[in-house]
Amino acid sequence: MSDETPQQGLDRGLTNYGDTEFARFLRRSFAQSMGYTKRSLAKPVIGIANAGSDFNNCHRHFPELIAAVKRGVLAAGGLPMEFPSISLGEPFLYPTSMMFRNLMSMDVEEMIRAQPMDAVVLVGGCDKTVPAQLMGALSAGCPAIQLVGGPMMTGRYQGERLGACTDCRRHWGRYRAGEIGAREIGAIEGNLATTAGSCAVMGTASTMACVVEALGMMLPHTAAIPAVHADRLRAAEATGAQAVWLAQQGLRPEAIVTAQSIDNALRVLLAISGSTNAVIHLTAIAGRLGLPVEAERLNRLSEETPVLVDLKPTGTHYMEDLYAAGGVQAILRELADLLHRDCMTVAGKTVGELLDEQRDAWVDHQVIRPRREPLKPEGGLLALSGSLAPNGALIKRAAADESLFEHTGRAVVFDDLQDMAERLDAEDLDVRPDDVLVLRNAGPLAAAMPEAGYIPIPAKLARQGVRDMVRISDARMSGTAYGTVVLHVSPEAALGGPLALVRSGDRIRLSVARRTIDLLVDEAELARRRAAWTPPQAPARRGYQWLYQQHVMQAENGCDFDFLRAQARPDDAGTDRQGDRP
Numbered sequence: 001m002s003d004e005t006p007q008q009g010l011d012r013g014l015t016n017y018g019d020t021e022f023a024r025f026l027r028r029s030f031a032q033s034m035g036y037t038k039r040s041l042a043k044p045v046i047g048i049a050n051a052g053s054d055f056n057n058c059h060r061h062f063p064e065l066i067a068a069v070k071r072g073v074l075a076a077g078g079l080p081m082e083f084p085s086i087s088l089g090e091p092f093l094y095p096t097s098m099m100f101r102n103l104m105s106m107d108v109e110e111m112i113r114a115q116p117m118d119a120v121v122l123v124g125g126c127d128k129t130v131p132a133q134l135m136g137a138l139s140a141g142c143p144a145i146q147l148v149g150g151p152m153m154t155g156r157y158q159g160e161r162l163g164a165c166t167d168c169r170r171h172w173g174r175y176r177a178g179e180i181g182a183r184e185i186g187a188i189e190g191n192l193a194t195t196a197g198s199c200a201v202m203g204t205a206s207t208m209a210c211v212v213e214a215l216g217m218m219l220p221h222t223a224a225i226p227a228v229h230a231d232r233l234r235a236a237e238a239t240g241a242q243a244v245w246l247a248q249q250g251l252r253p254e255a256i257v258t259a260q261s262i263d264n265a266l267r268v269l270l271a272i273s274g275s276t277n278a279v280i281h282l283t284a285i286a287g288r289l290g291l292p293v294e295a296e297r298l299n300r301l302s303e304e305t306p307v308l309v310d311l312k313p314t315g316t317h318y319m320e321d322l323y324a325a326g327g328v329q330a331i332l333r334e335l336a337d338l339l340h341r342d343c344m345t346v347a348g349k350t351v352g353e354l355l356d357e358q359r360d361a362w363v364d365h366q367v368i369r370p371r372r373e374p375l376k377p378e379g380g381l382l383a384l385s386g387s388l389a390p391n392g393a394l395i396k397r398a399a400a401d402e403s404l405f406e407h408t409g410r411a412v413v414f415d416d417l418q419d420m421a422e423r424l425d426a427e428d429l430d431v432r433p434d435d436v437l438v439l440r441n442a443g444p445l446a447a448a449m450p451e452a453g454y455i456p457i458p459a460k461l462a463r464q465g466v467r468d469m470v471r472i473s474d475a476r477m478s479g480t481a482y483g484t485v486v487l488h489v490s491p492e493a494a495l496g497g498p499l500a501l502v503r504s505g506d507r508i509r510l511s512v513a514r515r516t517i518d519l520l521v522d523e524a525e526l527a528r529r530r531a532a533w534t535p536p537q538a539p540a541r542r543g544y545q546w547l548y549q550q551h552v553m554q555a556e557n558g559c560d561f562d563f564l565r566a567q568a569r570p571d572d573a574g575t576d577r578q579g580d581r582p
């Protein structure tokens, strides 16, 4: 075989020894040492990126799931080759899983590119794992298909249905307010997360699963299947088989992820009133192909797209109910006239063809509302801008208190996470229910953007029954949280953005109607404060944290690393990514 011949299977990307035939001979010899026959080694190689780990409760069923993927690959005539990647178990990572999303994406990208595979099955689930896998696979340019672990089933506590993690926050709020004691919160702790799978509500993991199905990178009907349902294993088997088809067709992700399919994904994000984090992740995913996700576009789609799905944290039901109600395909059917029907999917069919196949499919309108009777007439998320956030901010209006949509209040400023932890519950904190809580130095650069934007209601106000206040930060918020919370303020305070200049007592104005967030301090005073401002912390000196701080971008660029994004796509036909795989 000459070096110009496109290489397939195990012959892809031969190790550099200066002798191609020797490299092939050695690789085949060592592959046979693992017990594979030459017949097996001649098949299309399907990589299976396994994000399982003992530090990731959401992925504890991955061994069984991956066995099903392998079954599907083998049945379709491929050779499954599982490989490990970094796993990001949301509650187990310090300082926050967000810091490691890009690292995981680099791991996935480089291992797809370096190892000989014709297609890859990405097996993830917990919050950051799915975006990391897709970012990596898109940059690697290999035919790819996403499989998620699926959501947890709900648990029960004293007759009440519980699901992580909206109910975690609700009961923790009751505990902080003194409504329940240590014994009861301890008992609830053991009943919030009782099965394998990702969080049971429309948090970030579930949102990303739904968004990726809408994007076309996951088999239809598979996003919402509970982790422990037999359909999850059937979906895994079907995904393995479909990966072989993708390898045979050479259908690469850039034929699927386009400006139009991103619109479809945003429509679903808005209709499910999904996690604010999904905007960051979708921006980063699209950015790997040079495709923008602009605030104006998000707002335009938000004006046209109703909230249809009644799930916690903004509604009533859980992910297992969404699956039983018809899942993402039922949502797409409700949105059909708003979608780009020609978008290709990993199923080998367009969005329109998939919708036509299910014209008479059943849907539970208790969970997925009909278009004519939406939960809210407009989408769940809105981009904001203004003098406090010149490069943008985000609010989940579907999770906010409408009485606070037009609100001007006095700022109560916390300088960083430590300051907030020390003073928030102090009895002498000068805070009133109509104040605006501000947390800064919690952005991508300062603190790897933890999910701290859901600033708890100060204990003394919580005890008075205050349940919501306007809260503003450069941090993120868990997809399972709710409240009138303005997030992702950019530029962040650590870069000297206006958030760094706010002082307690300043007036801040939020207007959801005008999509604005403004600091009502005159420019001369701000200039004086800016001149006196100094960056809050010394930069890291080595290792991944150094790399992270040198290259992380702000929320409007998906918090990706600057060197990982593609250059802008001149048209929708191709990319100029660096270094395609061999």
Ligand code: FES
Residues within 6 Å of the ligand: 058, 089, 090, 091, 125, 126, 127, 165, 197, 198, 199, 203, 205
């Ligand atoms: Fe994994 Fe919530 S902890 S999805």
